[in-house]
Amino acid sequence: MMKSKVLAIAAALAMAVALQAQTNELIVQAKKLGAEIQPTMYGLFFEDINYAADGGLYAELVKNRSFEFPQRLMGWKSFGKVSLRDDGPFERNPHYVRLAYAGHPHKQTGLDNEGFFGIGVKQGEEYRFSVWARIPDGGEAGRIRIELVDSKSMGEQHAFATENLAIDSKEWKKYQVTLNPTATNPRAVLRIFLTGQATVDLEHVSLFPADTWKGRENGLRKDLVQALADLKPGVFRFPGGCIVEGTDLDTRYDWKKSVGPVENRPLNENRWQYTFPHRFYPDYYQSYGLGFYEFFQLSEEIGAEPLPVLSCGLACQFQNPDKEAHVPVCELQSYIQDALDLIEFANGDVTTEWGKLRADMGHPAPFDLKFIGIGNEQWGKEYPEHLEPFVNAIRKAYPDIRIVGSSGPDSEGKQFDYLWPEMKRLKADLVDEHFYRPETWFLSQGARYDNYDRKGPKVFAGEYACHGKGKKWNHFHAALLEAAFMTGLERNADVVHMATYAPLFAHVEGWQWRPDMIWFDNLNSVRTVSYYVQQLYTRYKGTNILPLTMDKKPLTGAEGQNGLFASAVYDKNTSEIIVKVANTSDESQSLNITFDGLKKKSEITGGRCIKLSSTDPNKDNTIEHPATIVPQESVLMVQGRTLNTEIGANTFTVYILKCGL
Numbered sequence: 001m002m003k004s005k006v007l008a009i010a011a012a013l014a015m016a017v018a019l020q021a022q023t024n025e026l027i028v029q030a031k032k033l034g035a036e037i038q039p040t041m042y043g044l045f046f047e048d049i050n051y052a053a054d055g056g057l058y059a060e061l062v063k064n065r066s067f068e069f070p071q072r073l074m075g076w077k078s079f080g081k082v083s084l085r086d087d088g089p090f091e092r093n094p095h096y097v098r099l100a101y102a103g104h105p106h107k108q109t110g111l112d113n114e115g116f117f118g119i120g121v122k123q124g125e126e127y128r129f130s131v132w133a134r135i136p137d138g139g140e141a142g143r144i145r146i147e148l149v150d151s152k153s154m155g156e157q158h159a160f161a162t163e164n165l166a167i168d169s170k171e172w173k174k175y176q177v178t179l180n181p182t183a184t185n186p187r188a189v190l191r192i193f194l195t196g197q198a199t200v201d202l203e204h205v206s207l208f209p210a211d212t213w214k215g216r217e218n219g220l221r222k223d224l225v226q227a228l229a230d231l232k233p234g235v236f237r238f239p240g241g242c243i244v245e246g247t248d249l250d251t252r253y254d255w256k257k258s259v260g261p262v263e264n265r266p267l268n269e270n271r272w273q274y275t276f277p278h279r280f281y282p283d284y285y286q287s288y289g290l291g292f293y294e295f296f297q298l299s300e301e302i303g304a305e306p307l308p309v310l311s312c313g314l315a316c317q318f319q320n321p322d323k324e325a326h327v328p329v330c331e332l333q334s335y336i337q338d339a340l341d342l343i344e345f346a347n348g349d350v351t352t353e354w355g356k357l358r359a360d361m362g363h364p365a366p367f368d369l370k371f372i373g374i375g376n377e378q379w380g381k382e383y384p385e386h387l388e389p390f391v392n393a394i395r396k397a398y399p400d401i402r403i404v405g406s407s408g409p410d411s412e413g414k415q416f417d418y419l420w421p422e423m424k425r426l427k428a429d430l431v432d433e434h435f436y437r438p439e440t441w442f443l444s445q446g447a448r449y450d451n452y453d454r455k456g457p458k459v460f461a462g463e464y465a466c467h468g469k470g471k472k473w474n475h476f477h478a479a480l481l482e483a484a485f486m487t488g489l490e491r492n493a494d495v496v497h498m499a500t501y502a503p504l505f506a507h508v509e510g511w512q513w514r515p516d517m518i519w520f521d522n523l524n525s526v527r528t529v530s531y532y533v534q535q536l537y538t539r540y541k542g543t544n545i546l547p548l549t550m551d552k553k554p555l556t557g558a559e560g561q562n563g564l565f566a567s568a569v570y571d572k573n574t575s576e577i578i579v580k581v582a583n584t585s586d587e588s589q590s591l592n593i594t595f596d597g598l599k600k601k602s603e604i605t606g607g608r609c610i611k612l613s614s615t616d617p618n619k620d621n622t623i624e625h626p627a628t629i630v631p632q633e634s635v636l637m638v639q640g641r642t643l644n645t646e647i648g649a650n651t652f653t654v655y656i657l658k659c660g661l
């Protein structure tokens with residue numbers, strides 16, 4: 001027993017030494033410029049899951065600002081004489097509150113709003129409070145006092161920001177005042193006191209930081225948009241995900257309700273409120289404040305092609321096995337019209353109905369929409385049946401728009417095998433594939449796309465992330481395997497035209513799904529290792545594929561390849577050869593990377609490498625320690641046309657070499 005144990009250890013050690021001693025000879029055919037890498041190759045998937053929109057990217061700090069949640073005062077605490085009314089100025093949001101004199105100078109009427117897991121405010125920043133209000137009886141002005149309150153404070157005063165407003169009109173009007181907090185507080189409460197004796201009506205009570213992305217009033221949280229911009233994404237998919245489909249068709253994301261004046265955008269139920277009863281969030285709704293106009297504008301500002309995805313008339317098929325939940329094909333017309341109108345909204349001339357709305361909202365120039373997705377994770381024969389009339393109508397009206405179809409929720413299997421040929425038959429331009437899979441899957445998929453049909457639709461790897469077995473949270477090892485898998489996307493950039501990790505955002509106190517790419521609380525955000533993997537790919541995506549082999553085979557983590565995955569590209573804009581290598585083994589490995597076919601005067605003149613590694617595979621960056629694992633850059637010494645280097649165990653490295661071809 002003892003002897004066999006010793007022998008086994010010795011064999012393992014010998015193997016480790018052999019692995020270490022062996023040099024992996026990689027050949028990059030530097031002159032063989034392959035397919036172009038699409039500008040859309042690596043991008044972002046946005047869905048309002050994990051409080052990604054309301055309570056997250058959308059910078060509104062007041063929850064249930066229009067009193068339209070089914071429990072009308074959810075998120076609010078009222079005191080004194082507060083009543084709810086439903087004949088307000090905004091047709092699609094009719095509810096509002098009436099504040100009446102409490103009847104005694106020492107009594108109070110008013111409201112508290114709890115925000116999303118509290119209201120996060122920073123000392124020294126300005127906050128824009130606004131409200132639609134009136135004095136229904138006319139006469140003497142109504143008076144309110146607005147405060148930011150820390151009710152846990154041991155100080156004399158709870159309030160650390162205070163302003164007064166006089167409501168002077170019998171007609172509904174927007175009032176605004178700026179709050180200047182004297183303290184930083186992640187969990188403040190917004191308090192409104194009625195301070196005069198006149199009755200006051202309040203509707204659409206709103207609080208935004210003044211310092212939003214681009215300073216917009218209906219703005220987005222700056223640190224979160226900055227993280228997106230820093231990623232330099234090529235494509236931006238919105239608004240999901242399952243919320244495109246809805247738990248029923250009534251709760252699908254309806255883009256037409258998400259445009260126009262923000263006060264009149266109706267509330268939508270967010271399916272992630274209850275999809276997982278073990279992570280239930282009764283107050284999770286969509287205000288549509290972050291709507292399709294804002295999505296298009298954001299895409300433009302972060303330099304990404306917008307990719308809206310619309311309902312195909314099938315409600316979530318996971319939740320609705322019954323046919324009755326879906327729209328019959330013969331009744332699809334209004335859904336098809338929604339898709340055509342969306343293209344007009346994005347690209348139409350300002351004289352068209354929807355183009356005019358875009359212009360009225362502030363963007364007369366078209367958004368230059370090129371892609372549209374129809375359906376999310378749909379399956380069965382009903383999906384192609386539903387998709388076909390959309391394809392016909394879009395092709396007829398907008399032949400240049402590229403249509404994205406779905407291969408269902410699975411990365412392979414019956415539905416996948418059925419849907420791909422169907423997507424080819426319908427001539428979808430791209431097919432969306434989803435894979436939230438464990439380590440073994442990622443390790444086995446390095447060559448996934450090597451034999452895909454080059455003549456059919458292109459691939460949009462639209463949702464993916466490594467979900468560690470028993471470790472479904474962000475950690476370095478999962479991100480490393482994503483990096484390894486992505487070498488296969490890159491090597492096959494002629495057939496893979498888009499790839500987006502998912503989901504994008506998660507609030508630390510309000511998540512339903514993990515891992516996610518960016519985490520945040522009310523004041524801070526953190527970029528995970530998966531974020532940095534994506535960023536290394538977007539920043540160094542190059543313009544053309546270069547063939548890279550070891551022993552004449554692509555490096556896909558196959559047996560005998562020592563856990564190595566690699567791809568190479570050339571960047572015509574910077575004259576750089578970029579090689580990405582993921583070492584998924586537990587041993588560091590010697591690499592000789594030879595650049596074949598370079599002309600004499602095209603010697604490699606220098607280089608650098610950027611490395612992602614961690615001593616603890618289970619670690620990731622956190623809000624408290626956001627820079628635990630970040631890319632590390634160093635200079636590379638290159639001799640002639642071969643780069644002799646060592647890649648550490650469990651490491652992803654990008655080698656960037658200056659060299660004109």
Ligand code: AHR
Nearest residue numbers: 241242243376377502503
């Ligand atoms: O990203 C989370 C969910 O995963 C998406 O909403 C859905 O498309 C997929 O099942």
